[in-house]
Each structure stands twice: as C-alpha cells, then as structure tokens.
Amino acid sequence: MPIHRTDGLHSVDAARRLFFNHATSDLSGLLPSPLLKSWERSRHFGLSANDAILFDTVSRTDQRYLQEKHADLLTYVVPELKRLRQVCADPGLVFACLDANATVIHAVSDPLRAGRRLSDILRTGLSLDERLVGTTAPGCALHDGIATIVRASEHFLDEARNFACAAVPIFGPNGRSIGCIDATSTVSSDPASVLEPMMLAANAIQNRMICDLPEAIVIGLHPHPAMLDTPMQALIALTPDGHVVGANQIARQYLRFGQLGNDELTCEILFEKTVSQLMRQLQASSPPDSSTLSAAGFRFQARLQPISGAAQRTTARERAHLSAFASHADRPGRASSLNTDLDTYCFQDPSLNRTLNQAHLVFSRDSPIILNGETGTGKEVVARALHQRGPRRNGPFIAVNCAALPAGLIESEFFGYEDGAFTGGRRGGAPGKFEQANNGTLLLDEIGDMPLDMQGRLLRALQERAIVRIGGTRSIPLDLSVICATHRDLSTLAAQGRFRPDLLFRLQGLQLTLPPLRERADLGRLMDHLVATACRDGHPLQWHPHARKAMLAYHWPGNVRQLAHVIQLIAVLAEHDGEIRREHLPDDIVALSDTPLSDPPLPGATTDVEDTGRSMDAIQRQAILEAIARHHGNRAAAARSLGISRATLYRKLSA
Secondary structure, X not given: XXXXXXXXXXXXXXXXXXXXXXXXXXXXXXOOHHHHHXXXXXXXXXXXXXXXXXXXXXXXXXXXXXXXXXXXXXXXXXXXXXHHHHHOOOOOOEEXXXXXXXXXXXXXXXXXXXXXXHXXXXXXXXXXXXXXXOOOHHHHHHHHOOEEEEEHHHOOOHHHOOEEEEEEEEEOOOOOEEEEEEEEEEOOOOHHHHHHHHHHHHHHHHHHHHHOOOOOEEEEEEOOHHHOOOOOOEEEEEOOOOEEEEEOHHHHHHOOHHHOOHHHOEHHHHHOOOHHHHHHHHHOOOOOOOEEEEEOOEEEEEEEOOOOHHHHHHHHHHHHHHHHHHHXXXXXXXXXXXXXXXXXXXXXXXXXXXXXXXXXXXXXXXXXXXXXXXXXXXXXHHHHHXXXXXXXXXXXXXXXXXXXXXXXOHHHHHHOEOOOOOOOOOOOOEOOHHHHOOOOEEEEEOHHHOOHHHHHHHHHHHHHOEEEOEOOOOEEEOOOEEEEEEOOOHHHHHHOOOOOHHHHHHHOOEEEEOOOHHHOOOHHHHHHHHHHHHOOOOOOOEEOHHHHHHHHHOOOOOHHHHHHHHHHHHHHHHOOOOEEOHHHOOHHHHHHHOHHHOOOOOOOOOOOHHHHHOOHHHHHHHHHHHHHHHOOOOHHHHHHHHOOOHHHHHHHHHO
C-alpha cells in the first residue's frame, strides 16, 4: 500500500508560509503533492488556519446513534483496536476507527498517559472530515485510499500542529473504502512506528468480512505456502456459480482487479477453470497441504478457507453446494506437462549458451548476478540453474517477486516477524524470504520495481549480512547467494533517482541480458522440441506448413513461457488428428501473426508502414477496444466477433 508522508518539517514550514501568503511559487519541491492538494481543498472549503474546531462538543445521543449505525463494523474493528493498544509500546498513542465520512466511531486510549486533550479530540462523534477540519491523516487516507502520515505543521489547522497522526483505510469485501484506522499522538511520539501493524489490522478486518460473506466459497492465495492463513494472504470469495463477490486488497493487487469491473469477474476468467474444476482441485488437498493455481502470470499456493462468524448459519446449504460441485464436476481432460528446465529454455541458441557459461563462471565465485530480459525469457529458470551449480547448491532456492508484494507488507515478507508483532500473525512468528533462503540462493525478481524506502533496508541487510525480524531484537546472520532479475534498465532508474546507486553497485557483479524469443535463432527447433516433449506419452504430432508458418511469424510477447503454454494447448487439441493445423492454434496467433490470412483491417485501424514498429500487444489491444466499441460495450459480443474467448479478451485487456 503506498504511503503519503514527508520527512523535513523545515521545508513544510517554508511551504506553509508561501501557501498562506498566497504565493504563486511552485511548492512541489517543499511538500508532497497529496498534502499540497489537501491544503488546496481545505482552503477551497473556506477554512482558515486559525479556525478552532477540534474540541467541539458531541451529544451522547449522537454518539449512541453512531455506535448503533456501525455496530456491524465495530464487531470487526474493536478487537483490532484493543490489540493495537496492547502491543504498542508507546502509551501516548490513541487508536481510533472512523467511518467513511471521517467521523470517529470508537477510540481506545490510556487517558492518563495519552493526555486528556488528545483523548477529547478522538472521541466518538467528532468529525475529522476534510471539509470541516482540513488536512489530517484520516481525511487524506479516506480521500486518496492509501496509508497516510501527517505531522505537526503538515496539518491545515494551527490548533492541530501539536499532533501527529497516521491513518490506514479499511476496505470492504467489494474493494470500496468503508472507514479507516487512525493512530494519533503528540509530536513527541511517532505514529509511523505502528503503521505496519495498522495495515495488517486493516487487512485482518477485511479478511474477516470476506470470510463471513453468506454462502460464499473463500479461497486463500499466496506465492509462498507459509503465508497462507495470515493477514498477508490474498482472499477471493466466489458464489456457487463462480462469480467474484469479494476480494481483499492483496488479491486485487496480485490479480490486477483495477483493470476489470467486479460484476464481470468469474472463476473461469481468473483461473481458467470452472468453479467445479477449482473446487475439485482444492478439496483434494487438506490443511496443511495446499494446491497450486496460476493466475495473472503468477503461481499461487491455494487453500479453501474455513467458514466462520456470520457465515456459519449457511453451513448446511454450503455443504450441499460443495457436494453438488463434486458430483457434477466436469470431465477432466488429458493431463499434459512440459519440461520447462534450462535445456528447454536455452536449447540450441549459441549466443544464449555463451551468456550462460559466463554466468556460471562468475556465480561459482560467489559474485552477484543481474539478469535482464523481457517477461517470459526464462530469468527464473536461469537463476535456478545457476543455484543448482553454484556454491550453495545444497541449500534452498527462494524466489520473491518484488513487484507483486503488496506495498506496506514488503518488510514482513522480506524479514519475517516475531510472535505478537501484529494482529493475526502466526503463533511463534514467521520467517521472511531472507531467512528461508539462508545457506542457499535468494532470487529478487523484478528488483527494479522495489520501493525506494525498502531499497535502503535491503542494502543494509546485504552489507551487514544479517536481518532482524519485525518486533524482534535478535540479529539473524545470513549466508546466501543473491541473484536479481528485472525487465528494467537499473542504470537508467538510478540516474532518474528511482533506484539507489549504492544498492546497484552492491548487486552488480555480472549483468546479463536474456534475448527475447523473437530474436533467437532456434525458435523452430524449440517448437519441435516442446511438441516432442508434450507428446512423449502419446502419439507423435507433425506440423502443417500453414500452422508452422503462423507460429514462426508470431511476435511472442510472452516469450518462451507463452510458447510453452501454447504448445501444451495445441498438443491436447491436435492429439487425435496427428497433425497441428491452423484450427488448433489460439485465435490471436491466427488472426494477428499471419497477415495475408487474417481478417481485413478494422474500421479506423492504422495500416501505415510506420505502424509496424508497434508491439503486438498494442495492436491486439487496439483491435479488442475497437471491437468493444462496435458492440457498444458488450465484451462477450466483441470476443465472438474476434473469434476469441472472453477469457482471452480479458487477459489481453489486463496485460
């Protein structure tokens, strides 16, 4: 989760003088844009910095009305607020929950230590709506939908300058903000110290709401099985017919929900499985085991979540649904697996093999490696191969996707946490990726997308060869090899101030670039190799010349990973024919990779010579958008007109 915060109060005071003197100077260098926009909104609402508003009285009738109105929300929130108060070492912090209108509906504090003045501000019924009190952390968190810290003179009102606050939005099962958790103190304390536990508490609240959805099938997902059943897991709630009725923010980040409307999301679109197929797979595993699911380009460990709370009243009905899934399951298709090891990815490209020989030589001397390359070029496969021949080959290989980790929870994922560090954590705590990779190899995939503040923590861990878990004091020594992978140019990012140069120097032993599939000399041989592998347990398949030509002409934006999946598909479709023909190929390959045999250009589509440099992804997306426009927004009709499935259409739009 992104965070709004500032670091220098001197620059804030300078910005404040200019702002309230109505200076026309650009204040972006003195104040973060979100705070400046909040100040501007506050002034637009007619507020003055010297207004006295925070200590207005609230009637007991209004307080009772608010508590009754939000009784359901408070059922989830109050235990979390009490837990935060118990685990927080700073007695001066007051924890509160505010509703979607920024009105306090419950607060937990120690009045003797926090001070009566602070407890009076965060009392039930007080409104911290931006229109009434100007810039505060709760107001910004609710307006922007992200965690926010506001200190001292960053507040709009002068009477709030003695306080500091941090706020985290609470999202309902539908992904919309329903309130926020706030921690407020005097400026002598720092509420930022409890920001991560507050984020985890907000996640726990949303997760419990999702698990309590009536008649919903709730699935927990995470790339690492140790994170299942913790606040860091992604949760998806499905109806018995497979529609998505709820998902937490972590799931929305992993699966890119922001690209699609919830009312159109189904089990089949997300996982390319019917709900009966999914249930059959998940029911085959019982805790502590989990199943493997693929979605949005990631491999997740998945587990059915137990029915709890309000959902228990529908237990009998849900059991009947689950029995129906088992008895009316779709007929399973032929299982087909592909060898995706290093030999498959590299095969017979001389340039690539020379590159890998260099990598093995350098890595064997315990020097770090940076692997560059487009998505699907085999960076993780190469990293695993380096580990298997490296100095710590007998230890674990742990891969972590830095771009997929939910912001705000990255520190927990990397360094782990101790027992009691936050609400809902595993008893006894949990190790992070560094501990899991100790005495082995850690792959930091998509390192170029790591937030800047986390890059500093990573650099310190690498330099000191030790980490400390969240909530702990014990230093844990590290002995591991590090490989980084990215599709970005780290040197350019460093020059732009988006990647720490000192971290780049620390990671940069040997930098290698894996070529995209379209530039490799062995595409045809690789296709033949993959087909032979897919047919190893069945009948051999031959290529029809037109089908082979279409495959060779395709742009392959997903590189070897995409090729392997396509070969797996067409091997199943063509197994009874003995020959791979055009009708066995995916629609997008037939339509977009063989121009003479494809449909005429869509109305308004560009066919000029300069357009040939555009990526195939962009061309495909344009064709889909034009088809949707022609069918007045009906995506199902657009998919039919293009000869592709709805699942393919959604994948192309979300790519």
